[in-house]
Amino acid sequence: MPKTLFEKIWDKHVVDVLPDGTTLLYIDRHLVHEVTSPQAFEGLRLAGRSVRQPGRTLATMDHNVPTDDRHNINDPISKAQIEALEKNCNDFDVTLYGLDSNKQGIVHIIGPEQGATLPGMTIVCGDSHTSTHGAFGTLAFGIGTSEVEHVLATQTLRQKKPRSMKVDFRGALQKGVTSKDMILKLIRELGTAGCTGYVLEYAGDAIRALTMEERMTICNMSIEGGARAGMIAPDDTTFEYVASDDRPYAPRGEALERAIKEWRKLPTDPGARFDRELSINVSDLPPQVSWGTNPGMVADVTGCIPSPDAVTHCSQVDAERALEYMGLTPGTPVTDIAIDTVFLGSCTNARIEDLRRAAAILRDRKVAETVRMLVVPGSERVREQAEAEGLDRIFKNAGAEWRFAGCSMCLAMNPDQLKPGERCASTSNRNFEGRQGKGGRTHLVSPEMATAAAVAGHFVDVREWM
Amino acid sequence: MQSFEKHRGIIATLDRANVDTDQIIPKQFLKSIARTGFGEALFCDWKYAADGSLDASFELNADRFRGASILIARNNFGCGSSREHAVWAVAQAGFRAVIAPRIEHEDGSVKAFADIFQNNASKNGLVTVELSESEVNEIFNTVTTTPGLEATVDLVTQQVTLHTHEPVIYNFDFDPAIKENILLGRDDIGQTLEHESTITAYEDRIGETTD
Numbered sequence: 001m002p003k004t005l006f007e008k009i010w011d012k013h014v015v016d017v018l019p020d021g022t023t024l025l026y027i028d029r030h031l032v033h034e035v036t037s038p039q040a041f042e043g044l045r046l047a048g049r050s051v052r053q054p055g056r057t058l059a060t061m062d063h064n065v066p067t068d069d070r071h072n073i074n075d076p077i078s079k080a081q082i083e084a085l086e087k088n089c090n091d092f093d094v095t096l097y098g099l100d101s102n103k104q105g106i107v108h109i110i111g112p113e114q115g116a117t118l119p120g121m122t123i124v125c126g127d128s129h130t131s132t133h134g135a136f137g138t139l140a141f142g143i144g145t146s147e148v149e150h151v152l153a154t155q156t157l158r159q160k161k162p163r164s165m166k167v168d169f170r171g172a173l174q175k176g177v178t179s180k181d182m183i184l185k186l187i188r189e190l191g192t193a194g195c196t197g198y199v200l201e202y203a204g205d206a207i208r209a210l211t212m213e214e215r216m217t218i219c220n221m222s223i224e225g226g227a228r229a230g231m232i233a234p235d236d237t238t239f240e241y242v243a244s245d246d247r248p249y250a251p252r253g254e255a256l257e258r259a260i261k262e263w264r265k266l267p268t269d270p271g272a273r274f275d276r277e278l279s280i281n282v283s284d285l286p287p288q289v290s291w292g293t294n295p296g297m298v299a300d301v302t303g304c305i306p307s308p309d310a311v312t313h314c315s316q317v318d319a320e321r322a323l324e325y326m327g328l329t330p331g332t333p334v335t336d337i338a339i340d341t342v343f344l345g346s347c348t349n350a351r352i353e354d355l356r357r358a359a360a361i362l363r364d365r366k367v368a369e370t371v372r373m374l375v376v377p378g379s380e381r382v383r384e385q386a387e388a389e390g391l392d393r394i395f396k397n398a399g400a401e402w403r404f405a406g407c408s409m410c411l412a413m414n415p416d417q418l419k420p421g422e423r424c425a426s427t428s429n430r431n432f433e434g435r436q437g438k439g440g441r442t443h444l445v446s447p448e449m450a451t452a453a454a455v456a457g458h459f460v461d462v463r464e465w466m
Numbered sequence: 467m468q469s470f471e472k473h474r475g476i477i478a479t480l481d482r483a484n485v486d487t488d489q490i491i492p493k494q495f496l497k498s499i500a501r502t503g504f505g506e507a508l509f510c511d512w513k514y515a516a517d518g519s520l521d522a523s524f525e526l527n528a529d530r531f532r533g534a535s536i537l538i539a540r541n542n543f544g545c546g547s548s549r550e551h552a553v554w555a556v557a558q559a560g561f562r563a564v565i566a567p568r569i570e571h572e573d574g575s576v577k578a579f580a581d582i583f584q585n586n587a588s589k590n591g592l593v594t595v596e597l598s599e600s601e602v603n604e605i606f607n608t609v610t611t612t613p614g615l616e617a618t619v620d621l622v623t624q625q626v627t628l629h630t631h632e633p634v635i636y637n638f639d640f641d642p643a644i645k646e647n648i649l650l651g652r653d654d655i656g657q658t659l660e661h662e663s664t665i666t667a668y669e670d671r672i673g674e675t676t677d
């Protein structure tokens with residue numbers, strides 16, 4: 001029977017089918033961060049349990065960390081959480097990339113970077129954007145703290161098999177249009193619950209043409225459409241990424257050759273069946289800008305703020321509430337919206353390529369007087385690489401702030417926050433009310449669009465700058 | 467976890483769709499390393515005005531919902547992050563069950579609850595009840611017109627009863643595996659570890675760790 005990529009990985013990781021019908025699924029890699037793990041480690045302690053496979057577990061700190069002066073954490077509660085992770089990793093023998101490590105960074109950026117994310121794996125983390133790792137042809141999804149504890153103790157999860165959906169992206173993107181625009185478009189079409197219960201496989205020529213960084217951006221936001229996971233079949237682009245650079249967890253030499261041979265068997269077989277299939281042509285896709293308070297409320301940059309009765313996937317009341325929160329009037333052209341903050345960062349768009357593409361726009365330009373632009377690399381390795389290429393100087397010369405790695409203003413748990421009423425063009429993934437600071441207004445866009453907005457002081461169709 | 471067979475209490479409405487975890491519990495409360503103390507923070511940004519007083523315009527602050535222990539909301543409740551703190555907050559604020567509608571359309575149905583939220587709820591004995599859109603509309607109407615209305619969620623019979631003059635009953639589906647765990651208040655890890663020899667056999671088969 002022909003099988004999908006998802007089914008191949010699932011089947012290979014079935015440890016047992018339990019009497020109640022759930023599957024005990026083996027977890028190859030467990031990523032851990034400071035916010036969703038303390039209660040799980042505490043649970044282990046109380047029950048006298050240990051971490052079953054410390055070698056398959058990898059921890060870092062990202063959500064809370066300051067991105068300016070890293071060793072001066074003023075908030076005592078953040079500090080307690082960071083110290084708790086240090087103690088837990090120490091007590092349970094788990095590798096930690098802490099604040100002093102040059103491998104520290106956002107958990108979904110360091111996994112691939114360190115070669116801890118490899119095709120064919122099952123990967124979980126107490127974080128919904130674990131779907132990012134699916135870009136390598138892995139089954140990767142977010143779990144809650146009780147499940148974190150379950151994986152720590154048993155290296156397995158009890159799961160019901162999700163349904164599968166194939167999304168075919170066809171055509172060729174115009175210059176200035178990115179994979180961020182592709183995924184925003186998909187969520188706009190299906191709504192934020194449109195993929196709930198499904199594992200998505202992204203396929204088609206428009207996906208094949210993407211780099212690994214761009215693929216990670218798409219898989220990252222699968223969860224914003226409600227999907228359990230998003231995945232992309234591995235190909236030569238994937239293998240080149242794994243083989244390149246210093247990735248301590250990845251196989252090398254003959255072991256890598258053998259692994260690649262296995263990985264080539266992963267893609268979906270011709271004739272394999274999905275529970276649902278759809279296709280989107282991206283050839284005419286303009287850059288996308290979110291206008292509301294969830295990632296399905298999105299418009300073309302060439303369009304206008306919709307009238308509440310024309311908004312799909314939510315009630316008119318919800319749309320009105322979103323417009324009010326965002327301080328927007330229906331009929332306003334998107335390019336008339338002025339912004340005062342730009343956040344270039346997060347596990348969606350803070351990899352080296354994202355920074356390069358933003359820097360290319362900022363070269364010989366300046367951030368507008370009215371705008372504060374924050375550039376937060378996704379990992380310390382990205383920061384070092386960017387500095388080696390001189391990107392930091394381009395950002396600083398243009399008037400942007402250059403920071404250390406962390407989640408930063410993506411969820412504003414550290415001091416990087418919007419003030420009430422501030423309006424931000426953000427490369428992150430969530431525009432929920434208060435996400436970037438209480439009363440703050442978030443517009444989700446690509447790095448190119450965010451940077452162009454930083455220069456112009458309002459949204460512009462970045463295709464005109466290409 | 468706390469077991470659940472049947473619960474009767476005041477039912478409160480939250481007339482919003484896509485209630486995300488950032489609203490259920492804003493991130494400033496995620497810094498705790500404890501598992502308790504989240505109840506007060508539930509819907510914090512909606513619940514309190516800027517000066518810290520209760521915001522009268524937020525529907526759950528209404529007197530008639532004081533002490534409510536069953537919540538009914540619109541589609542896609544609990545979307546967003548994986549934070550189990552969201553479930554802890556709902557449960558610790560005194561809610562034992564949440565009801566939301568599944569939405570049917572031509573391409574299939576949209577689940578009432580976001581996946582991870584529902585999963586987390588199942589590990590904490592918080593019962594998530596999926597009803598049809600029309601049933602949920604009906605309950606919203608009944609609650610609005612019947613102050614102090616109580617409901618019973620019965621997991622054994624998989625029924626929601628509205629205690630109006632003439633009681634109204636709605637049947638719901640529930641995953642049998644999760645049902646048993648919640649009925650018994652059973653800890654997952656202990657159960658899984660009963661299969662430890664199978665896990666070890668699997669690990670022997672795939673060889674040592676991949677690194």
Ligand code: SF4
Nearest residue numbers: 129346347407410411
């Ligand atoms: S960057 Fe944002 S979305 Fe990504 S892990 Fe950090 S907080 Fe979550």
